[in-house]
Amino acid sequence: xxxxxxxxxxxxxxxxxxxxxxxxxxxxxxxxxxxxxxxxxxxxxxxxxxxxxxxxxxxxxxxxxxxxxxxxxxxxxxxxxxxxxxxxxxxxxxxxxxxxxxxxxxxxxxxxxxxxxxxxxxxxxxxxxxxxxxxxxxxxxxxxxxxxxxxxxxxxxxxxxxxxxxxxxxxxxxxxxxxxxxxxxxxxxxxxxxxxxxxxxxxxxxxxx
Amino acid sequence: xxxxxxxxxxxxxxxxxxxxxxxxxxxxxxxxxxxxxxxxxxxxxxxxxxxxxxxxxxxxxxxxxxxxxxxxxxxxxxxxxxxxxxxxxxxxxxxxxxxxxxxxxxxxxxxxxxxxxxxxxxxxxxxxxxxxxxxxxxxxxxxxxxxxxxxxxxxxxxxxxxxxxxxxxxxxxxxxxxxxxxxxxxxxxxxxxxxxxxxxxxxxxxxxx
Numbered sequence: 001x002x003x004x005x006x007x008x009x010x011x012x013x014x015x016x017x018x019x020x021x022x023x024x025x026x027x028x029x030x031x032x033x034x035x036x037x038x039x040x041x042x043x044x045x046x047x048x049x050x051x052x053x054x055x056x057x058x059x060x061x062x063x064x065x066x067x068x069x070x071x072x073x074x075x076x077x078x079x080x081x082x083x084x085x086x087x088x089x090x091x092x093x094x095x096x097x098x099x100x101x102x103x104x105x106x107x108x109x110x111x112x113x114x115x116x117x118x119x120x121x122x123x124x125x126x127x128x129x130x131x132x133x134x135x136x137x138x139x140x141x142x143x144x145x146x147x148x149x150x151x152x153x154x155x156x157x158x159x160x161x162x163x164x165x166x167x168x169x170x171x172x173x174x175x176x177x178x179x180x181x182x183x184x185x186x187x188x189x190x191x192x193x194x195x196x197x198x199x200x201x202x203x204x205x206x207x208x209x
Numbered sequence: 210x211x212x213x214x215x216x217x218x219x220x221x222x223x224x225x226x227x228x229x230x231x232x233x234x235x236x237x238x239x240x241x242x243x244x245x246x247x248x249x250x251x252x253x254x255x256x257x258x259x260x261x262x263x264x265x266x267x268x269x270x271x272x273x274x275x276x277x278x279x280x281x282x283x284x285x286x287x288x289x290x291x292x293x294x295x296x297x298x299x300x301x302x303x304x305x306x307x308x309x310x311x312x313x314x315x316x317x318x319x320x321x322x323x324x325x326x327x328x329x330x331x332x333x334x335x336x337x338x339x340x341x342x343x344x345x346x347x348x349x350x351x352x353x354x355x356x357x358x359x360x361x362x363x364x365x366x367x368x369x370x371x372x373x374x375x376x377x378x379x380x381x382x383x384x385x386x387x388x389x390x391x392x393x394x395x396x397x398x399x400x401x402x403x404x405x406x407x408x409x410x411x412x413x414x415x416x417x418x
Contacts (some may be wrong), residue, residue, distance in 0.1 A: 082372035102212075173387060177382045182378075184375035198372075199376055
């Protein structure tokens with residue numbers, strides 16, 4: 001199996017997980033810690049796209065992240081708290097929804113594509129791996145509902161806000177699937193601005209019909 | 210783990226996999242065989258959404274389908290030929306794309322939703338489980354590209370047909386994710402015609418911009 005061919009974008013490869021460290025910066029220790037935490041979270045996400053929750057060990061996360069298991073315990077407590085963090089959309093939803101509603105379609109499409117292209121991650125795509133994780137898949141679904149869908153719906157005016165939020169997010173999830181999992185060749189070759197122009201109107205039509 | 214709570218729509222449960230049998234029909238033997246094959250294929254799909262290809266045994270498929278392993282061998286040859294069939298989109302693409310291009314947006318949205326609601330399956334959603342399957346995930350991606358995306362692109366007029374086909378399919382895949390995996394409550398409660406009215410324009414806009 002080639003790591004390059006089988007790595008989806010909702011993940012980090014060791015090579016793109018280099019830890020930034022700027023000795024001239026104001027708080028290098030804190031910045032290193034944040035970068036290391038991010039690498040650990042991305043390693044956990046990578047494994048959650050491929051293995052059932054029950055089969056993933058802290059050791060496997062540590063190996064993929066290139067850190068020691070005790071370091072993971074130091075930052076995240078234990079396996080349960082680490083995965084609770086990975087299964088939360090709280091932080092991602094903050095960035096995804098950070099625009100006025102009238103511009104939110106373009107912002108969300110751009111945010112998903114930039115996350116995929118620049119960070120090799122997707123803010124919401126991990127919901128698609130819910131079937132792998134049994135009861136933990138239900139946690140993922142419940143989090144998605146309360147932290148993403150309900151939060152978007154609460155910002156929409158007009159009737160059927162809940163349904164329109166789900167349909168807008170459906171379009172965004174599909175974009176992530178086509179880019180990061182199906183790896184559509186044309187999509188991956190196109191300019192980001194062109195994709196936003198072509199796809200955002202469909203999302204915006206749900207938000208402000 | 211509750212079977213009801215954790216069964217995604219891209220699958221069959223034993224209870225909805227009853228074999229139709231009409232003794233007054235013209236060829237009951239053939240019809241039973243086709244129904245049994247369909248049940249076996251759906252059992253294999255169910256398992257492919259939850260386990261790596263390498264970890265799935267014929268015995269597990271047989272147990273889920275409620276048939277004997279030799280019956281699977283009789284119909285499909287061996288595990289490789291069974292999974293080659295499950296990883297092909299050929300048959301599904303035929304139904305999904307079976308409408309004139311000017312009506313194809315509405316047809317495809319309706320086809321995905323009807324498949325989910327009536328058959329507990331989705332014609333294309335299994336592409337999202339590609340990351341689970343290593344090299345076999347690449348087969349799934351290549352099949353999706355040639356059997357679905359390229360076939361749709363070939364029917365579109367105008368520039369950038371390949372990109373527009375990918376974007377139209379992205380919207381459809383997202384609808385399947387939101388309905389069958391994230392299990393959006395509003396989406397699942399809405400009338401099918403209403404969903405087609407709301408979502409199909411976004412798909413059609415890619416097909417005939």
